[in-house]
Amino acid sequence: MKATRLTVVSNRLAIIVDKNEDGQWQIRPGSGGLVTALGPVLRDRGGQWIGWLGSNFQEMLDEASLQELLEQGSRETGYSLTPVHLTGEEIEKYYFGFSNEILWPLFHDLASRCNFDPSYWRYYQQVNDKFARVVAENTLEEEDYVWIHDYQLILVAACLEEMGVRRRTGFFLHIPFPPLDGFIRLPWRFQILEALLRYDLVGFQTVRDRRNFMDCVRMLIPDSRVVGHGHVARCLTSKREVLVGTFPISIDYKQFAEFAGTREVQDEAWIIHANLPERQLILGVDRLDYTKGIPLRLMAFANALERYPHLRRKASLVQVVVPSREGVPEYETLKSEIEQLVGKINGRFTEVGWTPIHYIYRSLNRIELMAYYRTCEVALITPLKDGMNLVAKEFCACSIENNGVLILSEFAGAAAQLHHGALMVNPYDIEGVADAIHQACTMEEGERHMRMEKLRRSIQRYDIFRWVNAFLHTAVHQHLDEFPQAEFFVPKPMPAEI
Template identity: 50%
Template sequence: MESGMQKLVVVSNRLPAALKKDNGQWTVKAGSGGLITAMAPVLKNRGGVWIGWSGAADPAMDVDGLLADFSNEAGYELCTVPLTQDDVDGYYYGFSNEIIWPLFHDLQTRCRFYPEYWRAYLDVNFKFAEVVARKSDQDDYIWIQDYHLMHQAFFLKSMGVKRNIGFFLHIPFPPPDIFMKLPWRRKVLQALIDYDLVGFQTIQDRKNFVGCLQRIMPETRVDGCGSVVTVHTGNRHFRVGAFPISIDYNQFSDLAKQPNVVRKAFELKEALRHRKIILGVDRLDYTKGIPERIRSIQNLLRRYPDLKGRMNFVQIAVPSREEVDEYKDLRTEIEQLVGRVNGEFSMPGWVPVHYHYRSLSHEDLVAYYAAADIGLVTPLRDGMNLVAKEYCACNNSEDGVLVLSEFAGAAAQLQEHAYLVNPYDMDGVAKGLHRAFHWSKEVRSHHMVHLREQVRKNNIFWWVDSFLQAGIAKTLGDFPEIDTVHFEQV
């Protein structure tokens, strides 16, 4: 890469590759999740850098050596931030996931506001900022991802390091009455206003953020209109915008057309005797509303006995935070609910709920999307929810129905042609599913065509361009691909 050429530096809690111990040996495994899906094509072969934690809590390990091959394959440099087990416990499991995650998802009763978590959060954010300062140049654009790292601009500024730095929050931002419960509310807001650009998933999240600023800093005023505005508070002015994240539409749609995926989708339909398939796909988390969804299926079968034997609900739950007691309890609750529903309604040759607690390969997941007649995406609260968009992209037959929670960020974009439901209203979800089940082919096609066009136009590259345009008046095209050695994946 030419000296002095501006590059993108992405900073997130986790790298897109994780170290795992198998039979006493450390191995490198590709990560998963919305952020990695979104950012990998953006950095590939453009001289980019991704900074994050490797997943190993042993600072003495030669992590960089283990990740070297992955970096070559990925087409961008991976830089690790070494963390101890105490760091991980306090900053990640503690402050990030026992305070910010539940609070920002309107579930404040699950919060544990322990002061030691706050101290660990600041310590780790400082460690990240040191690596960012060392691994970036003044001309680079630093793009900080998500709630784990809200203090990056604050610490870089305190070090005297000048960088153009943007922040994007992938989860919702709560309204003032909820945010004010955070003991460190002023310090968090003061850290966020040190960024040059703060991005949110929706206009509502942006409004919530500005409302919190105005509550704590009454002099705050907003200039402009549209998705990006300028905020003035004290002697600071910075930009704040709504940038709904998306997916690589063509990647999903094209994969769904591959003969082996088409065959897998057909085999799924055959195995379920061509009954209509209602599909839920989620990481196992209490914000996703999986127990409420299963109870909605129970209500559906109780209220509409005509559907018995004519549909199957398939719930895929991807394992997450398996060592945390709350998540173990959630898994147990879901398994017991599935057992009750199947015990109540099963008949010879028909079991209504198929529950899979495991990760799926990309091909298998796309086959499920392609096979499903109804995508049931009902989080209690979600920043965006890319599953809703993935389902639409894979529905090449344009014959599916998206039943979507009004509390998912995706609802702001897809509300006109998705069937919106309140996930807490289990009778309402059942009613919505029954209606969707009986929609004519023409109605289903009309809505799905528009949903797919929305996702196709506003894809991951549009998301990146809109953020970079607001941050540095550039687009992805200003970070051209460079000559690089390609390695075949093993």
């Protein structure tokens, strides 16, 4: 049966609601890889996005005002926005607790950072059930395909099934899936695995992630087996058959490449170049998180300046850190560590007219970010582990003169696609990363062009629309173009408590 509407479900809605300088409530486009990836896909196709608004707005806005903002957001995004209301305690224990103190570190192979508080699990179940009820009330069995995203909402399909609600559902995990010896540390490993097997299709970023999942199923689920090879296989259990596939996420290559060539971006890039003249710029752009490997990256840059002194005055690192989970002690400690390292390195190597590291702790607007992509000759992307890392792909798409060099961690999901053109590094190997920085800064123009052309061709071919089409074709034997273009659906008014 064909689906006529695509409903995306994620922890956060695709918009941000806050106050402007005049104290009036406003909406802004959301940030992050998921919004960047799926915004172009849902736009003007009658699509729907279900998620949490990011704060307890029902206590700050009356129902009519909130509904007006959501309708405005629907018009501007081109798809319906349906909110899920969460209480303060649910936010604390479902989001900051189970999702980000248990699943996030565990799935990134950092089990020592986990806090296995039993109360977190109860709230994770409660919130997933709440999301499932909103899905049930705002979708139809005959029309909707419900595509649920990421580790915060693993239980939604199981909750729907327990309510007796039939929907065609798919799940995509944006972060890595851990190997068996890491996953079995989770006290609720059986419940999580069983919940994933309630979806019709489960998608992962890389072959490695899918293999880890299948290993866990084989070892922990009795009488289960896997049939088939290629990017999609069938997982058979005593209860059902589930498709399990590999679908590496990507970006809207054409949009990034075209916007990078606009006059606004060129003017901003010229300002950056004029303020940092006669040197190669190395760019790091990361959300504040311990998985991104920022302290090790700074140490590697310092090591490069120490061991390759001719790089001094000839290269500078621009490190952009986007604030994340402010107020969480662990993240505040990480921020302090980064700032102390920046101060120490700059204090040691700075000379008149040259500062080694330019540190930016804030979000960049779209024009600023594109301008840094255009201006910087080297991108230093060195996460300790990452589901994909779209920054690497964005940098390449915006290198429209083919003069950029990508240094990429072998533990980023993007490495599987980009390793042929990037300089691959182990982020824990400080001297190895320093050597790659030196190699990138001294690379001949011809090799730069050859490598970047190869990277850009690959990203152009495997863009965001190919990712969506691959998932939807596997899920419902449809491509994106088969979802009709239509007016947006206005969401139903949300009750005070669900």
